[in-house]
Amino acid sequence: MAQPIKLAIISTMGGSPWGGSEELWAATAKHAIASGTTVVLSVYRWPAVPPRIAELQSLGAELLQRMNPNQLSPVKRALNRIIAHIASPFDRLFRRNPDVICISEGKIYESLTLRGLVPRIFTAAIPYIVVCHGNNEVRIPHEQLRKSAIRFFRSAHRVIFVSQRNIAIAERQLATALSNAQVLQNPLNLSDTSLVPWPAAQEFCMALVGRLEAGIKGHDVLFEILGSPAWKNRQWLVRVVGDGPDRAYLESLAHYYGIAGRVAFTGYVGDVRSIWASSHLMVMPSRSEALPIALVEAMACGRPAVATDVGGIS
Structure with missing residues:
Protein backbone atom coordinates (compact mmCIF):
# COMPACT_ATOMS: atom_id res chain seq x y z
CA MET A 1 0.00 0.00 0.00
CA LEU A 184 -5.92 31.36 -6.47
CA GLN A 185 -8.50 33.43 -4.64
CA ASN A 186 -8.99 33.39 -0.90
CA PRO A 187 -11.91 31.28 0.38
CA LEU A 188 -15.15 32.99 1.38
CA ASN A 189 -15.98 31.99 4.96
CA LEU A 190 -19.73 32.50 4.83
CA SER A 191 -22.07 29.55 5.08
CA ASP A 192 -24.98 31.95 4.48
CA THR A 193 -24.41 34.28 1.52
CA SER A 194 -27.85 35.89 1.54
CA LEU A 195 -28.00 39.67 1.92
CA VAL A 196 -27.97 40.96 5.49
CA PRO A 197 -30.95 43.27 6.18
CA TRP A 198 -30.08 46.97 6.22
CA PRO A 199 -29.43 48.21 9.79
CA ALA A 200 -32.45 49.82 11.44
CA ALA A 201 -30.30 52.32 13.35
CA GLN A 202 -30.53 55.85 11.98
CA GLU A 203 -26.96 56.84 12.86
CA PHE A 204 -24.61 56.05 10.00
CA CYS A 205 -22.08 53.38 10.99
CA MET A 206 -18.91 52.44 9.12
CA ALA A 207 -16.83 49.33 9.81
CA LEU A 208 -13.12 48.87 9.20
CA VAL A 209 -12.40 45.15 9.38
CA GLY A 210 -8.84 43.88 9.50
CA ARG A 211 -5.86 43.34 11.75
CA LEU A 212 -4.76 46.41 13.70
CA GLU A 213 -1.58 47.11 11.76
CA ALA A 214 -1.94 50.75 10.75
CA GLY A 215 1.09 50.90 8.46
CA ILE A 216 -0.64 48.43 6.16
CA LYS A 217 -4.36 48.79 6.86
CA GLY A 218 -4.37 52.60 7.01
CA HIS A 219 -6.45 53.14 10.16
CA ASP A 220 -4.43 56.31 10.79
CA VAL A 221 -5.46 57.73 7.42
CA LEU A 222 -9.14 57.19 8.19
CA PHE A 223 -8.83 58.74 11.67
CA GLU A 224 -7.11 61.82 10.26
CA ILE A 225 -9.91 62.31 7.73
CA LEU A 226 -12.67 61.79 10.28
CA GLY A 227 -10.94 64.21 12.64
CA SER A 228 -11.13 67.02 10.08
CA PRO A 229 -13.79 69.76 10.53
CA ALA A 230 -15.73 68.55 7.48
CA TRP A 231 -16.32 65.16 9.10
CA LYS A 232 -16.54 66.10 12.77
CA ASN A 233 -19.76 67.99 12.03
CA ARG A 234 -21.44 64.92 10.53
CA GLN A 235 -23.25 62.09 12.29
CA TRP A 236 -21.30 58.85 12.12
CA LEU A 237 -19.80 55.99 14.10
CA VAL A 238 -16.86 53.72 13.23
CA ARG A 239 -16.43 50.15 14.37
CA VAL A 240 -12.82 48.99 14.21
CA VAL A 241 -13.03 45.20 14.02
CA GLY A 242 -9.96 43.06 14.60
CA ASP A 243 -6.90 42.62 16.80
CA GLY A 244 -3.26 43.46 16.30
CA PRO A 245 -0.13 45.18 17.57
CA ASP A 246 -1.28 48.78 16.97
CA ARG A 247 -4.38 48.87 19.16
CA ALA A 248 -2.87 51.10 21.87
CA TYR A 249 -1.52 53.49 19.23
CA LEU A 250 -4.87 53.69 17.43
CA GLU A 251 -6.78 54.30 20.65
CA SER A 252 -4.37 57.17 21.40
CA LEU A 253 -4.73 58.48 17.85
CA ALA A 254 -8.53 58.53 18.14
CA HIS A 255 -8.16 60.67 21.28
CA TYR A 256 -5.64 62.91 19.52
CA TYR A 257 -8.10 63.66 16.71
CA GLY A 258 -10.98 64.11 19.16
CA ILE A 259 -13.06 61.22 17.80
CA ALA A 260 -12.55 58.60 20.53
CA GLY A 261 -16.20 58.75 21.58
CA ARG A 262 -17.29 57.79 18.08
CA VAL A 263 -14.79 54.98 17.44
CA ALA A 264 -15.50 51.54 18.92
CA PHE A 265 -12.74 48.91 19.05
CA THR A 266 -14.58 45.59 19.04
CA GLY A 267 -11.67 43.15 18.87
CA TYR A 268 -12.02 40.02 16.76
CA VAL A 269 -15.59 39.15 15.73
CA GLY A 270 -16.11 35.61 14.47
CA ASP A 271 -19.65 36.11 13.18
CA VAL A 272 -19.14 38.14 9.99
CA ARG A 273 -22.84 38.69 9.39
CA SER A 274 -23.26 40.27 12.83
CA ILE A 275 -20.80 42.99 11.82
CA TRP A 276 -22.95 44.00 8.86
CA ALA A 277 -26.23 43.66 10.73
CA SER A 278 -25.26 46.90 12.50
CA SER A 279 -22.97 48.60 9.95
CA HIS A 280 -23.87 50.43 6.74
CA LEU A 281 -20.54 50.80 4.95
CA MET A 282 -17.20 49.02 4.67
CA VAL A 283 -14.17 51.33 4.72
CA MET A 284 -10.74 50.01 3.74
CA PRO A 285 -8.05 52.72 3.59
CA SER A 286 -5.21 50.19 3.15
CA ARG A 287 -1.78 51.18 1.89
CA SER A 288 -1.29 47.67 0.49
CA GLU A 289 -3.47 44.59 0.11
CA ALA A 290 -3.61 41.21 -1.55
CA LEU A 291 -7.31 40.44 -2.08
CA PRO A 292 -8.91 41.15 1.31
CA ILE A 293 -11.42 38.54 2.45
CA ALA A 294 -13.13 41.15 4.64
CA LEU A 295 -13.99 43.24 1.58
CA VAL A 296 -15.46 40.30 -0.33
CA GLU A 297 -17.46 39.23 2.74
CA ALA A 298 -18.88 42.73 3.21
CA MET A 299 -20.01 42.91 -0.40
CA ALA A 300 -21.47 39.39 -0.21
CA CYS A 301 -23.52 40.60 2.76
CA GLY A 302 -24.83 43.50 0.67
CA ARG A 303 -22.74 46.38 1.97
CA PRO A 304 -21.11 49.01 -0.25
CA ALA A 305 -17.42 49.67 0.25
CA VAL A 306 -15.04 52.61 0.00
CA ALA A 307 -11.50 51.34 -0.48
CA THR A 308 -8.11 52.51 -1.68
CA ASP A 309 -7.04 51.44 -5.16
CA VAL A 310 -4.22 49.07 -4.16
CA GLY A 311 -3.30 45.44 -4.78
CA GLY A 312 -6.14 43.06 -5.53
CA ILE A 313 -8.72 45.75 -4.77
CA SER A 314 -7.83 47.42 -8.09
Whole structure:
Protein backbone atom coordinates (compact mmCIF):
# COMPACT_ATOMS: atom_id res chain seq x y z
CA MET A 1 0.00 0.00 0.00
CA ALA A 2 1.33 3.43 -0.94
CA GLN A 3 2.33 5.68 1.93
CA PRO A 4 0.24 8.86 2.35
CA ILE A 5 1.78 12.08 1.07
CA LYS A 6 3.21 14.27 3.81
CA LEU A 7 2.49 17.98 3.37
CA ALA A 8 4.34 20.58 5.44
CA ILE A 9 2.73 24.03 5.69
CA ILE A 10 4.80 26.96 6.95
CA SER A 11 3.17 30.26 7.88
CA THR A 12 5.41 33.33 8.03
CA MET A 13 2.85 35.63 9.68
CA GLY A 14 4.18 36.90 13.00
CA GLY A 15 2.30 40.17 13.52
CA SER A 16 -0.87 38.62 14.94
CA PRO A 17 -2.12 35.10 15.74
CA TRP A 18 -4.54 34.96 12.81
CA GLY A 19 -5.53 36.96 9.76
CA GLY A 20 -7.07 36.75 6.33
CA SER A 21 -3.80 35.54 4.83
CA GLU A 22 -4.07 32.36 6.92
CA GLU A 23 -7.44 31.28 5.58
CA LEU A 24 -6.16 29.87 2.29
CA TRP A 25 -3.56 27.55 3.79
CA ALA A 26 -5.98 26.52 6.56
CA ALA A 27 -8.59 25.52 3.98
CA THR A 28 -5.88 23.65 2.04
CA ALA A 29 -4.79 21.79 5.18
CA LYS A 30 -8.35 20.80 6.03
CA HIS A 31 -8.96 19.49 2.52
CA ALA A 32 -5.63 17.62 2.53
CA ILE A 33 -6.38 15.90 5.84
CA ALA A 34 -9.81 14.85 4.57
CA SER A 35 -8.16 13.27 1.51
CA GLY A 36 -5.75 11.22 3.64
CA THR A 37 -2.68 13.45 3.45
CA THR A 38 -0.46 13.75 6.51
CA VAL A 39 -0.19 17.43 7.43
CA VAL A 40 2.50 19.12 9.52
CA LEU A 41 2.05 22.80 10.46
CA SER A 42 4.90 25.17 11.32
CA VAL A 43 3.64 28.44 12.82
CA TYR A 44 4.77 31.03 15.33
CA ARG A 45 4.02 30.39 19.00
CA TRP A 46 1.32 32.51 20.63
CA PRO A 47 -0.01 32.53 24.22
CA ALA A 48 -3.05 30.62 22.94
CA VAL A 49 -3.37 28.43 19.87
CA PRO A 50 -5.72 30.15 17.36
CA PRO A 51 -9.07 28.31 17.04
CA ARG A 52 -8.58 27.43 13.37
CA ILE A 53 -5.22 25.79 14.13
CA ALA A 54 -6.72 23.97 17.12
CA GLU A 55 -9.41 22.65 14.76
CA LEU A 56 -6.75 21.33 12.36
CA GLN A 57 -4.97 19.66 15.28
CA SER A 58 -8.21 17.94 16.27
CA LEU A 59 -8.47 16.62 12.71
CA GLY A 60 -4.99 15.12 12.91
CA ALA A 61 -2.51 17.82 11.87
CA GLU A 62 0.78 17.91 13.76
CA LEU A 63 1.65 21.35 15.14
CA LEU A 64 5.25 22.56 15.35
CA GLN A 65 5.54 26.00 16.95
CA ARG A 66 8.44 28.38 16.39
CA MET A 67 9.67 31.15 18.68
CA ASN A 68 8.10 34.46 17.64
CA PRO A 69 10.80 37.18 17.55
CA ASN A 70 8.09 39.87 17.65
CA GLN A 71 7.29 38.79 21.21
CA LEU A 72 10.88 38.84 22.46
CA SER A 73 12.86 41.61 24.13
CA PRO A 74 15.77 43.06 22.09
CA VAL A 75 18.28 41.01 24.10
CA LYS A 76 16.36 37.76 23.67
CA ARG A 77 15.85 38.55 19.99
CA ALA A 78 19.62 38.87 19.54
CA LEU A 79 20.17 35.58 21.39
CA ASN A 80 17.54 33.93 19.22
CA ARG A 81 19.41 35.00 16.08
CA ILE A 82 22.61 33.44 17.45
CA ILE A 83 20.82 30.20 18.33
CA ALA A 84 19.27 30.09 14.85
CA HIS A 85 22.78 29.80 13.37
CA ILE A 86 23.35 26.68 15.48
CA ALA A 87 19.92 25.05 15.33
CA SER A 88 17.33 26.13 12.79
CA PRO A 89 13.73 26.52 14.01
CA PHE A 90 12.82 24.34 11.02
CA ASP A 91 14.99 21.34 12.00
CA ARG A 92 12.01 19.48 13.49
CA LEU A 93 9.98 20.02 10.34
CA PHE A 94 12.66 18.65 8.02
CA ARG A 95 13.11 15.61 10.27
CA ARG A 96 9.51 14.74 9.32
CA ASN A 97 10.72 14.30 5.71
CA PRO A 98 7.85 16.12 3.99
CA ASP A 99 7.11 15.29 0.36
CA VAL A 100 5.86 18.81 -0.41
CA ILE A 101 6.23 22.15 1.38
CA CYS A 102 3.72 24.99 1.15
CA ILE A 103 4.94 28.36 2.43
CA SER A 104 2.30 30.99 3.13
CA GLU A 105 3.77 34.50 3.16
CA GLY A 106 1.63 37.08 4.92
CA LYS A 107 3.95 39.61 3.29
CA ILE A 108 5.83 38.77 0.12
CA TYR A 109 9.55 37.86 0.47
CA GLU A 110 9.17 36.93 4.17
CA SER A 111 10.45 33.40 3.50
CA LEU A 112 13.84 34.87 2.63
CA THR A 113 14.13 36.42 6.10
CA LEU A 114 13.56 33.14 7.97
CA ARG A 115 16.94 31.77 8.97
CA GLY A 116 17.61 28.22 7.90
CA LEU A 117 14.54 27.78 5.71
CA VAL A 118 15.31 28.50 2.06
CA PRO A 119 18.86 27.03 1.99
CA ARG A 120 17.51 23.87 3.65
CA ILE A 121 14.74 23.57 1.05
CA PHE A 122 17.29 23.87 -1.76
CA THR A 123 19.63 21.33 -0.13
CA ALA A 124 16.84 18.82 0.50
CA ALA A 125 15.45 19.32 -3.03
CA ILE A 126 11.88 19.16 -1.73
CA PRO A 127 9.20 20.48 -4.13
CA TYR A 128 7.62 23.62 -2.71
CA ILE A 129 4.82 26.07 -3.36
CA VAL A 130 4.85 29.71 -2.24
CA VAL A 131 1.60 31.54 -1.49
CA CYS A 132 2.09 35.33 -1.57
CA HIS A 133 -0.40 37.68 0.04
CA GLY A 134 0.44 41.28 0.99
CA ASN A 135 2.80 43.42 -1.06
CA ASN A 136 3.68 47.10 -0.84
CA GLU A 137 3.27 48.72 -4.24
CA VAL A 138 5.92 51.38 -3.61
CA ARG A 139 8.55 48.93 -2.38
CA ILE A 140 11.67 48.38 -4.46
CA PRO A 141 13.65 45.37 -3.14
CA HIS A 142 17.37 45.90 -2.71
CA GLU A 143 19.51 44.06 -5.24
CA GLN A 144 20.49 41.12 -3.03
CA LEU A 145 16.87 40.51 -2.03
CA ARG A 146 15.72 40.86 -5.64
CA LYS A 147 18.19 38.22 -6.88
CA SER A 148 17.38 35.87 -4.00
CA ALA A 149 13.64 36.26 -4.59
CA ILE A 150 13.99 35.56 -8.32
CA ARG A 151 15.84 32.32 -7.61
CA PHE A 152 13.42 31.33 -4.84
CA PHE A 153 10.30 31.97 -6.92
CA ARG A 154 11.61 30.48 -10.15
CA SER A 155 12.66 27.30 -8.32
CA ALA A 156 9.18 26.84 -6.83
CA HIS A 157 6.71 24.41 -8.36
CA ARG A 158 4.10 27.18 -8.19
CA VAL A 159 3.96 30.73 -6.89
CA ILE A 160 0.39 31.47 -5.86
CA PHE A 161 -1.01 35.00 -5.67
CA VAL A 162 -4.54 35.90 -4.64
CA SER A 163 -4.96 38.53 -7.37
CA GLN A 164 -3.62 39.21 -10.86
CA ARG A 165 -2.63 42.69 -9.77
CA ASN A 166 -0.24 41.31 -7.16
CA ILE A 167 1.50 39.18 -9.80
CA ALA A 168 2.06 42.35 -11.83
CA ILE A 169 3.44 44.18 -8.77
CA ALA A 170 5.87 41.35 -7.97
CA GLU A 171 7.07 41.07 -11.57
CA ARG A 172 7.68 44.83 -11.67
CA GLN A 173 9.59 44.74 -8.37
CA LEU A 174 11.73 41.82 -9.53
CA ALA A 175 12.04 43.00 -13.15
CA THR A 176 11.36 39.46 -14.28
CA ALA A 177 8.46 37.33 -15.49
CA LEU A 178 7.16 34.62 -13.15
CA SER A 179 6.00 31.95 -15.59
CA ASN A 180 5.02 29.64 -12.72
CA ALA A 181 2.75 32.25 -11.07
CA GLN A 182 -0.94 31.48 -10.68
CA VAL A 183 -3.97 33.20 -9.16
CA LEU A 184 -5.92 31.36 -6.47
CA GLN A 185 -8.50 33.43 -4.64
CA ASN A 186 -8.99 33.39 -0.90
CA PRO A 187 -11.91 31.28 0.38
CA LEU A 188 -15.15 32.99 1.38
CA ASN A 189 -15.98 31.99 4.96
CA LEU A 190 -19.73 32.50 4.83
CA SER A 191 -22.07 29.55 5.08
CA ASP A 192 -24.98 31.95 4.48
CA THR A 193 -24.41 34.28 1.52
CA SER A 194 -27.85 35.89 1.54
CA LEU A 195 -28.00 39.67 1.92
CA VAL A 196 -27.97 40.96 5.49
CA PRO A 197 -30.95 43.27 6.18
CA TRP A 198 -30.08 46.97 6.22
CA PRO A 199 -29.43 48.21 9.79
CA ALA A 200 -32.45 49.82 11.44
CA ALA A 201 -30.30 52.32 13.35
CA GLN A 202 -30.53 55.85 11.98
CA GLU A 203 -26.96 56.84 12.86
CA PHE A 204 -24.61 56.05 10.00
CA CYS A 205 -22.08 53.38 10.99
CA MET A 206 -18.91 52.44 9.12
CA ALA A 207 -16.83 49.33 9.81
CA LEU A 208 -13.12 48.87 9.20
CA VAL A 209 -12.40 45.15 9.38
CA GLY A 210 -8.84 43.88 9.50
CA ARG A 211 -5.86 43.34 11.75
CA LEU A 212 -4.76 46.41 13.70
CA GLU A 213 -1.58 47.11 11.76
CA ALA A 214 -1.94 50.75 10.75
CA GLY A 215 1.09 50.90 8.46
CA ILE A 216 -0.64 48.43 6.16
CA LYS A 217 -4.36 48.79 6.86
CA GLY A 218 -4.37 52.60 7.01
CA HIS A 219 -6.45 53.14 10.16
CA ASP A 220 -4.43 56.31 10.79
CA VAL A 221 -5.46 57.73 7.42
CA LEU A 222 -9.14 57.19 8.19
CA PHE A 223 -8.83 58.74 11.67
CA GLU A 224 -7.11 61.82 10.26
CA ILE A 225 -9.91 62.31 7.73
CA LEU A 226 -12.67 61.79 10.28
CA GLY A 227 -10.94 64.21 12.64
CA SER A 228 -11.13 67.02 10.08
CA PRO A 229 -13.79 69.76 10.53
CA ALA A 230 -15.73 68.55 7.48
CA TRP A 231 -16.32 65.16 9.10
CA LYS A 232 -16.54 66.10 12.77
CA ASN A 233 -19.76 67.99 12.03
CA ARG A 234 -21.44 64.92 10.53
CA GLN A 235 -23.25 62.09 12.29
CA TRP A 236 -21.30 58.85 12.12
CA LEU A 237 -19.80 55.99 14.10
CA VAL A 238 -16.86 53.72 13.23
CA ARG A 239 -16.43 50.15 14.37
CA VAL A 240 -12.82 48.99 14.21
CA VAL A 241 -13.03 45.20 14.02
CA GLY A 242 -9.96 43.06 14.60
CA ASP A 243 -6.90 42.62 16.80
CA GLY A 244 -3.26 43.46 16.30
CA PRO A 245 -0.13 45.18 17.57
CA ASP A 246 -1.28 48.78 16.97
CA ARG A 247 -4.38 48.87 19.16
CA ALA A 248 -2.87 51.10 21.87
CA TYR A 249 -1.52 53.49 19.23
CA LEU A 250 -4.87 53.69 17.43
CA GLU A 251 -6.78 54.30 20.65
CA SER A 252 -4.37 57.17 21.40
CA LEU A 253 -4.73 58.48 17.85
CA ALA A 254 -8.53 58.53 18.14
CA HIS A 255 -8.16 60.67 21.28
CA TYR A 256 -5.64 62.91 19.52
CA TYR A 257 -8.10 63.66 16.71
CA GLY A 258 -10.98 64.11 19.16
CA ILE A 259 -13.06 61.22 17.80
CA ALA A 260 -12.55 58.60 20.53
CA GLY A 261 -16.20 58.75 21.58
CA ARG A 262 -17.29 57.79 18.08
CA VAL A 263 -14.79 54.98 17.44
CA ALA A 264 -15.50 51.54 18.92
CA PHE A 265 -12.74 48.91 19.05
CA THR A 266 -14.58 45.59 19.04
CA GLY A 267 -11.67 43.15 18.87
CA TYR A 268 -12.02 40.02 16.76
CA VAL A 269 -15.59 39.15 15.73
CA GLY A 270 -16.11 35.61 14.47
CA ASP A 271 -19.65 36.11 13.18
CA VAL A 272 -19.14 38.14 9.99
CA ARG A 273 -22.84 38.69 9.39
CA SER A 274 -23.26 40.27 12.83
CA ILE A 275 -20.80 42.99 11.82
CA TRP A 276 -22.95 44.00 8.86
CA ALA A 277 -26.23 43.66 10.73
CA SER A 278 -25.26 46.90 12.50
CA SER A 279 -22.97 48.60 9.95
CA HIS A 280 -23.87 50.43 6.74
CA LEU A 281 -20.54 50.80 4.95
CA MET A 282 -17.20 49.02 4.67
CA VAL A 283 -14.17 51.33 4.72
CA MET A 284 -10.74 50.01 3.74
CA PRO A 285 -8.05 52.72 3.59
CA SER A 286 -5.21 50.19 3.15
CA ARG A 287 -1.78 51.18 1.89
CA SER A 288 -1.29 47.67 0.49
CA GLU A 289 -3.47 44.59 0.11
CA ALA A 290 -3.61 41.21 -1.55
CA LEU A 291 -7.31 40.44 -2.08
CA PRO A 292 -8.91 41.15 1.31
CA ILE A 293 -11.42 38.54 2.45
CA ALA A 294 -13.13 41.15 4.64
CA LEU A 295 -13.99 43.24 1.58
CA VAL A 296 -15.46 40.30 -0.33
CA GLU A 297 -17.46 39.23 2.74
CA ALA A 298 -18.88 42.73 3.21
CA MET A 299 -20.01 42.91 -0.40
CA ALA A 300 -21.47 39.39 -0.21
CA CYS A 301 -23.52 40.60 2.76
CA GLY A 302 -24.83 43.50 0.67
CA ARG A 303 -22.74 46.38 1.97
CA PRO A 304 -21.11 49.01 -0.25
CA ALA A 305 -17.42 49.67 0.25
CA VAL A 306 -15.04 52.61 0.00
CA ALA A 307 -11.50 51.34 -0.48
CA THR A 308 -8.11 52.51 -1.68
CA ASP A 309 -7.04 51.44 -5.16
CA VAL A 310 -4.22 49.07 -4.16
CA GLY A 311 -3.30 45.44 -4.78
CA GLY A 312 -6.14 43.06 -5.53
CA ILE A 313 -8.72 45.75 -4.77
CA SER A 314 -7.83 47.42 -8.09
